[in-house]
Amino acid sequence: MDLDDDSQYRSGFIGLIGRPNVGKSTLLNRLAGRKVAITSDKPQTTRNRIQAVITTPDEQMIFVDTPGFHKPRGALGERLNSLVLGTMRDVDVIVFVLDGAKTISKGDIFIAGELEKVETPVMAVINKTDLLDGAKIDSQVEVARHLFPFKSVMPVSSKFGAGVDELQGALLAFLPPGPQYFPDDVVSDQPERVLVAELIREKALLLTRDEVPHSVAVLIEEMKPREDNELVDVEAVIYVERESQKGIIIGKGGRMIKDIGSRARQDIEPILGSKVFLDLRVKVEKDWSKNPQFIKRLDYQ
Numbered sequence: 001m002d003l004d005d006d007s008q009y010r011s012g013f014i015g016l017i018g019r020p021n022v023g024k025s026t027l028l029n030r031l032a033g034r035k036v037a038i039t040s041d042k043p044q045t046t047r048n049r050i051q052a053v054i055t056t057p058d059e060q061m062i063f064v065d066t067p068g069f070h071k072p073r074g075a076l077g078e079r080l081n082s083l084v085l086g087t088m089r090d091v092d093v094i095v096f097v098l099d100g101a102k103t104i105s106k107g108d109i110f111i112a113g114e115l116e117k118v119e120t121p122v123m124a125v126i127n128k129t130d131l132l133d134g135a136k137i138d139s140q141v142e143v144a145r146h147l148f149p150f151k152s153v154m155p156v157s158s159k160f161g162a163g164v165d166e167l168q169g170a171l172l173a174f175l176p177p178g179p180q181y182f183p184d185d186v187v188s189d190q191p192e193r194v195l196v197a198e199l200i201r202e203k204a205l206l207l208t209r210d211e212v213p214h215s216v217a218v219l220i221e222e223m224k225p226r227e228d229n230e231l232v233d234v235e236a237v238i239y240v241e242r243e244s245q246k247g248i249i250i251g252k253g254g255r256m257i258k259d260i261g262s263r264a265r266q267d268i269e270p271i272l273g274s275k276v277f278l279d280l281r282v283k284v285e286k287d288w289s290k291n292p293q294f295i296k297r298l299d300y301q
């Protein structure tokens with residue numbers, strides 16, 4: 001045994017995997033201590049692989065948020081699932097996030113089947129414990145134990161933080177000796193431009209329903225500070241798939257797009273550290289979610 005092992009720096013990648021809407025991105029933000037990924041009550045919010053970094057003098061943990069694993073409908077869904085499958089193989093440990101407030105069911109069993117195909121160790125998290133009483137938490141932990149040979153099953157509330165420190169502590173055991181991949185001050189690998197686009201999409205998700213959230217994509221066309229003052233000009237386009245959706249996003253008398261814009265601006269300004277002039281437009285890109293070329297233009301890596 002190498003006695004120097006204890007003094008070695010440890011680092012590793014931790015993949016957050018699970019069905020849509022179980023709270024993976026909420027957990028990522030809680031772990032990161034700030035908003036790195038957008039969240040919403042609509043399934044399939046996350047469309048890219050987002051990393052959040054926690055650095056200490058002894059270790060670096062890189063959490064990888066993934067899109068919810070689901071039955072794909074078209075090119076976008078398939079792309080999202082393939083991101084998840086790739087992450088399962090690439091990381092040092094997987095955290096399988098389950099929604100404690102829902103019945104553990106077919107979708108979870110399907111994911112468990114995919115996990116059996118990889119060598120990566122897997123922990124389970126029963127999320128949303130703030131919505132459950134003690135007995136229900138215990139029974140959900142028990143059901144999860146039968147789903148897969150997890151290293152452990154831990155109850156957490158990503159929304160309020162209960163159990164999250166314990167989870168982080170337990171994950172340290174899976175970090176191999178390794179380098180510090182990111183500098184001390186990096187919290188996320190997402191470029192500012194992507195985060196800005198995502199915050200606009202988040203407000204569109206918040207304010208729309210039915211099939212509209214799935215049909216929204218946002219691209220930043222221009223983002224530059226003005227020379228004469230501290231204002232940043234952001235030009236963004238909200239893409240939808242149909243003419244009728246364009247009407248919904250614009251809203252009566254332009255009310256909806258105004259609302260999306262002002263809510264997004266409030267979130268973007270602290271991130272950019274300056275006032276923002278947000279120019280939002282809406283365009284129809286017919287059935288873009290079935291079009292691999294358009295999907296490539298979005299920054300979904």
Ligand SMILES: Nc1nc2c(ncn2[C@@H]2O[C@H](COP(=O)(O)OP(=O)(O)OP(=O)(O)O)[C@@H](O)[C@H]2O)c(=O)[nH]1
Pocket residue numbers: 018019020021022023024025026027038039040041042043044045046047066067068069127128129130131156157158159160
């Ligand atoms: N009560 C409660 N709600 C939570 C908790 N964690 C997440 N949520 C809510 O669950 C919904 C989904 O959260 P997300 O973090 O966007 O879920 P996700 O798993 O990333 O979803 P996808 O990106 O679509 O796969 C949001 O409305 C969250 O506020 C929790 O611990 N307690």
Ligand SMILES: [Mg+2]
Pocket residue numbers: 024025026037038039045046065066067068
């Ligand atoms: Mg998410």
